[in-house]
Amino acid sequence: MKKLWIFLVVASLLISCNTGNNERVLSEANGRINNLLIVMKNSEWQGEIGDELRKIIAEPVLGLPQPEAQFEVSQVPLENFGSMFKSSRSILQIGIADKNSFKTATDVYASPQKIIAITGKNKEELIHQIQENSATIISEFKNSDLRAVRRKILKEYWKPSTIETFNKQGYSLKIPRNYSKVEDTGDFVWYRYHLFGGNSMELISYTVPITSEDDENGNNIVVIRDAIGEKYIPGEIEGSYMITEEAYTPHIFEVTLDGKKAFETRGKWEIKGVFMAGPFLSYTVVDKANNRLVIVEGFTYAPSINKRDYMFELEAILKTLKIN
Template sequence: MKKLGILLVILSFLISCESGKNQRVLVAANGRINNLLVVMKNSEWQGEIGDELRKFIAEPVLGLPQPEAQFEVSQVPIENYGSMFKSSRSILNIGIADKNSFTIGTDVYAAPQKIITITGKSKEDLIEMIQKNSSKIVSEFKDSDLRAVRMKILKKYWEPSTMETFKQQGFSLKIPQEYSKVEDNGEFVWYRYHLFGGNSMELMCYTIPITSDDDVNGNNIVANRDAFGKKNIPGQIEDSYMITEEAYTPHVFEVELDGKKAFETRGKWEVKGVYMAGPFLSYTVVDKANNRLVVVEGLTYAPSINKRDYMFELEAILKTLKIN
């Protein structure tokens, strides 16, 4: 009986080895979100090819009070591209080769990881390939980072079905449990994450009836936002409330969220009559089936410090929106 037990242990070990023979075990990717490793020759990085890359990878993020590049960029030459660098989260390989190509790799050396490789037969071809794929490069790295952020911060989130507003209004958002409730009254949801020194990140969700084509076409976003702030987000003194900063025109883009037409708005908020302001990001989703706009918004109050990564986290949360 003892021999049989030993035999079964050996057999199960051999089977597990056989079944795992083709499985790859990847190390955890290193590097923070919005950090990009560029692998290319020093001479090309310092020349026209590098200049072309910097036009978009170092472009400032829209809607922030102070200029912040959308990526923190590090560059290494090909000969120094060793195992430590290969486990980076986001890698952009650039070089002259025997063909023009653009390829995307996922979880090649580590996880989560995105590697984009661009080659050209000449300097001119390479610059053309970079120009042609600039939007794709940014979106691939950003989407990969958004997924990584969601995996990290949404391990524990408040169950949407327990929130009164979500139950009554028929939509939901996954809000991390690190955020605490400020308001949930059936009409709107407001959650807050406390940062250091009295700073904070805020999440708000509400709906607005569609009353005109201007609502559907995104022409009333600022007016609707200011009306909501006046009614629901009071300031510290009498007759003060949150508005869209009057001196700054928000950037509005038509996008798709939860399979529906939506408007992404990036701008600055302020409190009327009080010296208090910061960046906001909102998505206004056209829910024609229910004749309404569903609005989800994130904003940050963190004077004198960089806010790009805070706003990026809020974006990751806002994009979990689901409309019943």
Template sequence: MKKIAMLLVFSVLFISCNPANDKKVLKTANGRINSLLVVMKNSQWQGDLGNELRKILAEPVIALPQPESQFEVSQVPLESFGSMFKATRNVLSVSLGDENSFTVNTNVYASPQKIITIIGKSEEELIDLIVTNNKKIVSEFKTSDLATVQRNILKKYWDPTKIKTFQEQGYSIKIPRNYNFVDDTGDFVWYRYHIDGANSMEIITYSYPIESENDENGNAIVARRDSIGKKYIPGEVKDSHMITEEAFTPHIFEVTLDGKKAFETRGKWEVKGMYMAGPFLSYSVIDKAKNRVVVVEGLTYAPSVNKRDYMFEIEAILKTLKINQ
């Protein structure tokens, strides 16, 4: 029995000392999507340095009916950055030091977590670093949050091989199982998630042939989506259907999606002949191999409710697009 006991002791010691088992276990990160914690001196936060950060972090999200900042921001001084705050999902640390540096780290104290650390030899140099890296600051936090949303909402999704349009048209996106089927014609897909009451989030997809330069350069996006709205998305009264809001010009940016040239469009939709409207986001992807444009779009109907996070979830879904080779 003594020999067996000794063998057990040695086995435990071997396992505990084995480098393969010396993996750091991180706590689960806390904090809402599209929120971040700024760690810096109170006096700096209330001065020019803080003002420069707020210009970037509190910039309104475009094409929303009500103004909403792209991040909800909290601030604590370094001496208050204890264990509770260290588990925050998104952290931006700004301080003075002996050298200028801009670093990005992942999963330092918790997971998933993104920490950006900016150090400057003076406040003026700190401001220069912030201005120079303003797009990277936003992109790092947004990309991390998008991945988190995708992990959370896409644990269960509708099987793309069972969706007729995806099979016949040779592309697909991952639609969460809590979105309900509305339409699937072989050319057009429509799924809906009921937020509460009559409020909803909608996912639609379709494609159309490239027939002119306007289709390739993004100049036909509004005309094409309006024709789809007339054909597939009727309103509740006669001759009503979804259109792009005529009083608001959409914002269109050239981006890359699924490795292909695409146009991101952020605008507002309305139902012609009815008092219904809201924001939409679409990606029009140029599929040169099949001489077509593949469109994935999401929109929200939620009057008098903040819609930033709803549209962010839609963005996460749309960016799962895969076009068959």
């Protein structure tokens, strides 16, 4: 009977997402980005099923100086899943029921909200469902949070037409109005958001011509990045400038951005000759039509504090790239 009850709760949750959605007025979802509420039995959370979930959701974010998990996690049993919890931004509901199922739903109890419901006929099949859908679990919650961040920070942004580099080079990025211009040469643009205590979030962008297959295949990303750092991003002392940290090999993945082949690079930057460093995230887009690479990058200077959420905000901005 308990299994049937769990399945009916999940089914009604998913049905509610698809009926009368346009007519309902939803409250605003609560909870910070990269926070995940897991609804499942305490005994299952503390056992093998919970262990399998933790392997996925506690995976550290790549490219950060200190390990930080992808999500901050809270767990409640189904009987305590009341109205306060139902307004959470990201909800993962897990349980044993009469069938194997993996379902996603959007804006069920609040907005913006993403809910994933997973059921299995027994412990082994439930674990298999979690393993089989691990990449989807991460991408669904991450993409939902990225949309929520953009909705919040891009209510006001600098019109791309007011930025010389974007006009001259024929592409654009939505940069929030609370970022201030550091440099805009027509070939290189740099904006900064001042955090507390001298910390900052930085956005830079530029283009370079494609000169070889290595450029197109992402083999020269670090070389190009270091050349730009030497030319445009000086350090505090004479002769110092930004480079890719030599002791840490960046993680590079082929992705798609603005419908084009691109490379996502996550790594660490440092100032050559100065004790100053932090994480960076860049996207190198292969713009074959114009025989060039379009590069957008965000990096953070915030020593001694967690930087996951800062880098996540920068990712949300970088993914607004549009090439004319």
